[in-house]
Amino acid sequence: MSRALFSVWSGDPVVLIDAPPGAGKTSLLVDLLVELVTRTDLQIIVATPTRNGAYDVAGRLATELKAATVGAKKQPKVVFRVRGANPPAGAFTTARPSEDRYVTVRTIASCAAAKNPVKCDLMVFDEAYQATFADVSAAADNAAQVVMIGDPGQIGPVVTVKTTMWDQMRAAPHRRAPEVFAGFEDKTLLRLGSSYRLGQETVDAIAPLYDFPFDSKRPDRHLTRRDGTVVPELDHVLVDEAAQTADLPMLRVVATQAAAFVGTSLHQTEPDGTVTVERLRERDVAVVVPHNVQQATVAALLGSMGMDGITVGTADSLQGGQWHAVVALDPLVGHTSLSEHQLAEGRLCVMASRHMSSLVWVTVPDWERRLTAYTEESPTRVANGIAVRRGLTATGGR
Amino acid sequence: MAPVTGEHGTLDPAHIPGMTPLTTTEQVARIAAARRAHAKAAGRPVRRTRQRGMLLSAPVRWLLFLGTGGKLMASEFVSDDTAHGKVTFDDLTVPVPTLTPGAPVDFGLLERIMTQAHDPEAKAALHHAETMFGPATGVAAVFADRASLNQARKIAASAVRAAKKAPNSFEVGRVSSILEYRGMLAASGRLPVLTEALASAYWLPSGANPDNVEEWADSFGFTGSTAHRVVALLVAANTGPVNAKYAEALIGSERYGTISACFPGPASAAKAFRHLNTVADAAQALADCDALLVDLNTVTGAASKLTLMQGKSTAGSHTYTVSEGFKMKAGAKVILFNAGAPNIAPCDCTIKEVGIDPVSDEVWVKVTAVTDQAKSMVIDAQRLRHPLYMAAAPYLPFGAPPTTTGRWMSRETTRPQRSDMPIDVALAEAPELV
Numbered sequence: 001m002s003r004a005l006f007s008v009w010s011g012d013p014v015v016l017i018d019a020p021p022g023a024g025k026t027s028l029l030v031d032l033l034v035e036l037v038t039r040t041d042l043q044i045i046v047a048t049p050t051r052n053g054a055y056d057v058a059g060r061l062a063t064e065l066k067a068a069t070v071g072a073k074k075q076p077k078v079v080f081r082v083r084g085a086n087p088p089a090g091a092f093t094t095a096r097p098s099e100d101r102y103v104t105v106r107t108i109a110s111c112a113a114a115k116n117p118v119k120c121d122l123m124v125f126d127e128a129y130q131a132t133f134a135d136v137s138a139a140a141d142n143a144a145q146v147v148m149i150g151d152p153g154q155i156g157p158v159v160t161v162k163t164t165m166w167d168q169m170r171a172a173p174h175r176r177a178p179e180v181f182a183g184f185e186d187k188t189l190l191r192l193g194s195s196y197r198l199g200q201e202t203v204d205a206i207a208p209l210y211d212f213p214f215d216s217k218r219p220d221r222h223l224t225r226r227d228g229t230v231v232p233e234l235d236h237v238l239v240d241e242a243a244q245t246a247d248l249p250m251l252r253v254v255a256t257q258a259a260a261f262v263g264t265s266l267h268q269t270e271p272d273g274t275v276t277v278e279r280l281r282e283r284d285v286a287v288v289v290p291h292n293v294q295q296a297t298v299a300a301l302l303g304s305m306g307m308d309g310i311t312v313g314t315a316d317s318l319q320g321g322q323w324h325a326v327v328a329l330d331p332l333v334g335h336t337s338l339s340e341h342q343l344a345e346g347r348l349c350v351m352a353s354r355h356m357s358s359l360v361w362v363t364v365p366d367w368e369r370r371l372t373a374y375t376e377e378s379p380t381r382v383a384n385g386i387a388v389r390r391g392l393t394a395t396g397g398r
Numbered sequence: 399m400a401p402v403t404g405e406h407g408t409l410d411p412a413h414i415p416g417m418t419p420l421t422t423t424e425q426v427a428r429i430a431a432a433r434r435a436h437a438k439a440a441g442r443p444v445r446r447t448r449q450r451g452m453l454l455s456a457p458v459r460w461l462l463f464l465g466t467g468g469k470l471m472a473s474e475f476v477s478d479d480t481a482h483g484k485v486t487f488d489d490l491t492v493p494v495p496t497l498t499p500g501a502p503v504d505f506g507l508l509e510r511i512m513t514q515a516h517d518p519e520a521k522a523a524l525h526h527a528e529t530m531f532g533p534a535t536g537v538a539a540v541f542a543d544r545a546s547l548n549q550a551r552k553i554a555a556s557a558v559r560a561a562k563k564a565p566n567s568f569e570v571g572r573v574s575s576i577l578e579y580r581g582m583l584a585a586s587g588r589l590p591v592l593t594e595a596l597a598s599a600y601w602l603p604s605g606a607n608p609d610n611v612e613e614w615a616d617s618f619g620f621t622g623s624t625a626h627r628v629v630a631l632l633v634a635a636n637t638g639p640v641n642a643k644y645a646e647a648l649i650g651s652e653r654y655g656t657i658s659a660c661f662p663g664p665a666s667a668a669k670a671f672r673h674l675n676t677v678a679d680a681a682q683a684l685a686d687c688d689a690l691l692v693d694l695n696t697v698t699g700a701a702s703k704l705t706l707m708q709g710k711s712t713a714g715s716h717t718y719t720v721s722e723g724f725k726m727k728a729g730a731k732v733i734l735f736n737a738g739a740p741n742i743a744p745c746d747c748t749i750k751e752v753g754i755d756p757v758s759d760e761v762w763v764k765v766t767a768v769t770d771q772a773k774s775m776v777i778d779a780q781r782l783r784h785p786l787y788m789a790a791a792p793y794l795p796f797g798a799p800p801t802t803t804g805r806w807m808s809r810e811t812t813r814p815q816r817s818d819m820p821i822d823v824a825l826a827e828a829p830e831l832v
């Protein structure tokens with residue numbers, strides 16, 4: 001963090017920070033902003049690819065800013081500017097530019113679409129690999145400095161149009177933003193090397209997706225069931241091979257698995273060695289699915305079980321989030337002929353890395369056979385897909 | 399579905415034909431095949447969309463097609479007083495102008511046509527089918543099929559290679575850029591592809607080739623001169639209402655995007671890319687709320703059929719069960735449309751809540767209709783027992799793009815001046831991170 005703060009304070013125009021899931025990218029962003037908001041008068045905007053991401057950052061930033069400025073006469077504000085959404089606890093919808101010290105959190109799309117490009121001294125992007133160069137460059141058009149934080153292994157931008165005209169271009173509009181900015185002359189590259197969210201088992205499982213090594217520095221923590229048994233870090237459930245993507249009994253399994261986490265006991269070891277135990281609440285649990293239609297159905301199922309506090313979303317929309325317990329639905333479920341969507345490594349990575357304590361991976365018994373059929377077509381993705389799933393299903397199993 | 403165990407052991411249900419539920423792609427293919435079979439039985443193409451298939455943003459002047467031997471040819475529509483008869487299709491009658499014989503297209507002619515079609519001064523407006531060949535600023539050039547568009551791209555690309563350092567290289571490059579950009583667009587008002595416009599509006603009888611203009615004309619039973627047949631196809635592609643809001647967003651973005659695409663550099667490419675996405679989103683929105691595509695769209699989840707739940711409506715909100723495949727979230731902006739009264743424009747609503755009925759397992763949504771237009775649509779649909787449908791609301795930025803400074807368009811950047819660095823910050827230069 002202090003290295004990033006040094007770079008910003010030195011006026012480095014482009015600062016890029018790459019790291020694996022749970023390495024503390026968003027934490028670094030929050031810490032950096034707390035320093036900058038309290039010690040400088042720079043005008044700062046934080047921009048994220050998704051609305052969920054903006055909400056998450058604004059909430060974390062509001063909490064940390066408050067903690068850092070207790071007792072101060074005037075507390076800096078976090079302004080959450082996302083159309084049609086309420087701000088998280090501690091954040092505001094507006095500030096008075098003449099009186100308040102504040103930092104604004106928005107989505108990249110809204111910054112890029114603004115009629116007058118938003119002026120600021122510094123623009124900080126979280127999950128920057130999920131955005132295109134076109135969007136980020138437009139969003140930051142009136143920013144003097146940019147910091148881009150992201151994970152090269154997670155989901156990239158959704159590009160649904162043809163791009164033939166620009167495929168050979170270095171600064172192509174549809175490329176992932178940090179890739180283009182990495183080609184700038186005056187840029188600073190930083191990297192974080194450990195995951196604080198994921199345990200070693202999960203780090204080992206997703207390692208094949210990265211070309212740099214990293215380890216787990218997660219403090220000891222685990223869940224126990226009512227009968228006292230320990231919930232494994234990685235567990236998996238098999239559903240019917242014939243299940244279609246929107247199959248109700250299959251999605252009911254997913255919803256039930258998520259609901260079963262509520263009320264389990266979370267044991268955490270603090271840095272000073274004390275152990276705390278608390279019950280898992282609905283908001284500590286999330287369901288990550290590959291398709292919108294599954295998201296709608298699982299949310300509806302959980303709603304009717306009285307569990308609407310459990311987060312449900314697609315991998316694309318929950319990237320960057322973390323929960324103690326996560327149920328993830330393998331993109332292979334419901335598909336025997338596979339396309340880009342099922343083979344994508346970024347999606348697999350996001351789904352396998354949202355949990356702080358436990359993950360239940362819901363898949364089909366013949367997942368390996370489904371993948372192997374595509375070995376010739378995309379050898380690396382199939383090999384990595386198999387390696388990661390072997391890791392995810394190595395222990396547990398029901 | 400449970401595996402079936404018989405005397406020959408366990409059978410995987412995935413391998414029993416007729417027992418596995420179809421995937422979305424398979425269901426879509428089935429519907430398409432059934433519609434094309436229906437067209438075959440009817441002996442002519444049948445409507446695929448209620449809306450027109452071609453969105454002209456200027457009157458048609460040129461027809462480009464592949465002649466014998468794959469050579470690109472151009473014919474010109476000349477509006478004159480000579481009577482060539484009229485073409486009537488559905489409710490639309492259009493006089494047939496003179497169509498000049500096809501002339502081989504060299505780069506010079508291609509440049510002339512593209513300059514007319516994409517004259518930056520010419521205003522783009524949604525052009526009505528009735529005045530398809532009338533005078534106006536700007537012209538449209540229709541490609542008979544995708545192959546003729548690709549041939550035009552080739553001619554322009556080789557001219558670019560030849561002109562690399564010539565003084566007119568910008569003009570040459572511009573022609574190629576217009577065509578390359580067109581090649582990526584989902585639809586076009588200035589350079590439409592006739593076969594694609596027809597395939598959007600109609601199901602061609604099974605067996606006929608949708609990439610072939612002649613087969614389209616034959617399957618409609620259009621006879622007479624080439625001019626008559628082509629005009630008849632253009633009229634067929636142009637009949638039907640259009641959702642003006644989305645169509646205008648599409649042609650406006652095509653215009654601005656094409657202008658951007660003609661300039662070199664990443665800043666222009668970024669703008670062109672953003673417009674390219676708007677064109678795709680607008681084309682998607684047009685398809686999502688088409689009254690005749692609703693059954694296909696409910697299969698893919700692009701649209702959902704709404705059935706009012708009795709006794710659950712309040713002043714500003716209504717609760718409906720939704721068709722299978724529904725995929726939207728609480729908080730999502732949606733459009734409601736009445737497939738039984740397709741001339742009424744869709745209106746904007748918001749999803750308040752999503753749930754599932756514990757008894758019937760049906761997914762329901764609660765939507766709030768904010769505008770008066772939305773409220774009356776809901777009430778009318780109820781009264782007339784028309785089916786209401788819902789689709790995701792597109793995000794369509796409209797009009798000229800914001801002016802940008804191009805701050806990040808060069809690899810060389812300027813460093814902002816920052817105030818004096820405190821000592822604790824300065825000490826951090828010793829890197830703690832790799």
Ligand SMILES: Nc1ncnc2c1ncn2[C@@H]1O[C@H](COP(=O)(O)OP(=O)(O)OP(=O)(O)O)[C@@H](O)[C@H]1O
Pocket residue numbers: 019020021022023024025026027028151195196197319320321322353
């Ligand atoms: N330096 C650190 N020491 C201890 N814990 C940390 C540290 N940095 C982050 N954490 C913890 O690790 C968890 C993950 O952090 P964070 O969400 O910032 O990671 P991330 O890299 O942004 O993840 P993602 O890839 O999902 O976006 C958080 O619970 C955070 O409190």
Ligand SMILES: [Mg+2]
Pocket residue numbers: 025026027126127320321
């Ligand atoms: Mg993060």
